[in-house]
Amino acid sequence: MNPFELNGKIALVTGGSYGIGFSIASAYAKAGATIVFNDINQEMIDKGMAAYAAAGIKAHGYVCDVTNEAQANAMIAQIENEVGVIDILVNNAGIIKRVPMHEMTAAEFRLVIDIDLNGPFIMAKAVLPGMMKKRAGKIINICSMMSELGRETVSAYAAAKGGLKMLTKNIASEYGEYNIQCNGLGPGYIATPQTAPLRETQADGSRHPFDQFIIAKTPAARWGNPEDLDGPAIFLASKASDFVNGHILYVDGGILAYIGKQPK
Ligand code: NAP
Ligand code: GCO
Numbered sequence: 001m002n003p004f005e006l007n008g009k010i011a012l013v014t015g016g017s018y019g020i021g022f023s024i025a026s027a028y029a030k031a032g033a034t035i036v037f038n039d040i041n042q043e044m045i046d047k048g049m050a051a052y053a054a055a056g057i058k059a060h061g062y063v064c065d066v067t068n069e070a071q072a073n074a075m076i077a078q079i080e081n082e083v084g085v086i087d088i089l090v091n092n093a094g095i096i097k098r099v100p101m102h103e104m105t106a107a108e109f110r111l112v113i114d115i116d117l118n119g120p121f122i123m124a125k126a127v128l129p130g131m132m133k134k135r136a137g138k139i140i141n142i143c144s145m146m147s148e149l150g151r152e153t154v155s156a157y158a159a160a161k162g163g164l165k166m167l168t169k170n171i172a173s174e175y176g177e178y179n180i181q182c183n184g185l186g187p188g189y190i191a192t193p194q195t196a197p198l199r200e201t202q203a204d205g206s207r208h209p210f211d212q213f214i215i216a217k218t219p220a221a222r223w224g225n226p227e228d229l230d231g232p233a234i235f236l237a238s239k240a241s242d243f244v245n246g247h248i249l250y251v252d253g254g255i256l257a258y259i260g261k262q263p264k
Contacts, residue, residue, distance in 0.1 A: 003240035007032035011237065012079065012086045014038055014066050014123055015093030016059075017048030019192040020142065023226030024090055024233040029057040031234050033088065036079055038064040066093045066119030069126075076126040085130040088138045088237045091120035091164075096194060101155040109156040116160035117167065124171055124182070132178045140236045141168045143184040143248050145255060165248055172246030181245045183236045188252025189214045190224040199223070216261040220253035228253075 006028055013025040016037030025035045035057055039045050045061035052059035060083050064075040079086060094116045097108050120141050131137025146158040147165040164184065171182035189195060198210040207215075215221050232251045235241050250256055 004234055004238045005032050006088070006234070006238060009033045009087040009237070010036060010079075010084045011088035011090065012036045012038070012123075012127070013090040013092055014064075014119070016090075017044045017061075018051065019092075019194065020187065020190060020226045020229060021090065021092035022048065022051060023230060024092065025059070026052070026055055026057060027227075027230035027234055028088070028237060029055075029059075031238070033237075034083060035059040036062070036083055036086070038062045038066070038075060038093075040065050066091075066123055067114045069122050072122045072126045076130070080130060085134060086127045087131075087134075087136070089123060089127045089140070090233070090237075091123055091139070091141045093119055094142065094160075094194075096154060096157045098153040098197075100153055104156065109159075112156035113160050113163075116157065117163045120164055121167060124167075128175065128180070131180050132175070135179050137175075137178070137180040138237050138241075139168075139171055139180065139182040140233065141165075141182070141184045143168070143186040145186065145188055145250075145252060147184070147186055147248060148250075148256060168248065169246045176245050179242075181236075181241060183241065183244060183246065184248035185229060185233055185236060186248050186250040186252065187229055188218065188224050188250070188255045190226060190229070192226060195223075214255075216263070217258065218253045218255050219258045221261075222253065224251065224253060 011028045011033040013021045015021045016025045017039045029035050049061050062075045064071045124139050141164050144161040147161040150158050168184040200208050229251050232249050
């Protein structure tokens with residue numbers, strides 16, 4: 001039997017209209033899963049549905065703000081009624097605000113924490129009852145290099161992703177007895193709309209300084225693509241990881257292992 005197949009499984013990927021979430025959901029579909037995704041408005045759902053259809057994937061899209069517990073609970077009930085009980089949850093939805101901490105407002109800090117940390121709590125809490133009843137489930141939280149490292153301007157994001165690492169470990173600890181595995185997937189620097197500002201070509205045609213920095217910090221000497229996450233994401237969603245719990249699987253091309261290339 002192929003331990004990496006997802007046949008018959010229902011996977012919910014939050015913020016799955018594009019970017020990393022879309023790539024992971026597409027990979028899950030190819031592995032046999034039924035795909036469900038949410039986004040914060042119908043326009044994004046429609047765009048996501050068109051993208052899945054173009055990829056030959058019959059997805060189910062729902063409008064839900066992951067920070068709104070009432071919306072989340074209503075969506076899970078609707079999914080269970082229309083599609084089935086969720087087997088796999090990927091807490092992918094997230095934002096970042098790049099502002100020096102001494103200039104960041106408390107409201108901006110709270111918003112990032114709300115979406116990137118409270119959201120995964122709300123969504124995990126919403127799917128746990130169904131998984132507990134089935135005595136099986138997979139919860140995958142999309143962490144970050146900032147779950148381990150800090151850098152200028154991302155204090156709220158690092159606090160959220162650091163907290164998400166520990167929320168992952170706590171869900172693993174509290175619900176392992178129900179045969180529910182909760183792990184983190186920690187992408188390195190991935191080329192998506194979220195990181196586009198860090199890769200913009202400069203007025204003189206040169207690469208963005210941060211782009212050059214990341215190339216020097218990555219042994220693979222390249223940015224990751226969303227598709228680089230697909231195999232590790234399938235592993236964490238499949239039977240192959242049934243005894244992996246509370247682990248953060250970093251998919252970073254070696255950034256966390258590397259001091260960085262000496263400047264020329
Ligand atoms: P992205 O391109 O900005 O996509 C984020 C997705 O989340 C969008 O579909 C967005 O929808 C959705 N979203 C935002 N707030 C939401 C909310 N309150 N409720 C529901 N959906 C919401 O980001 P990405 O680069 O694909 O990153 C996806 C995840 O990976 C994030 O958690 C990010 O922190 C993490 N990550 C990214 C990288 C990277 O280098 N790109 C590396 C490590 C970790 P709208 O467009 O409608 O707002
Ligand atoms: C940043 C980037 C990173 C990536 C990712 C790295 O501004 O440093 O946006 O935070 O999004 O989280 O793993």
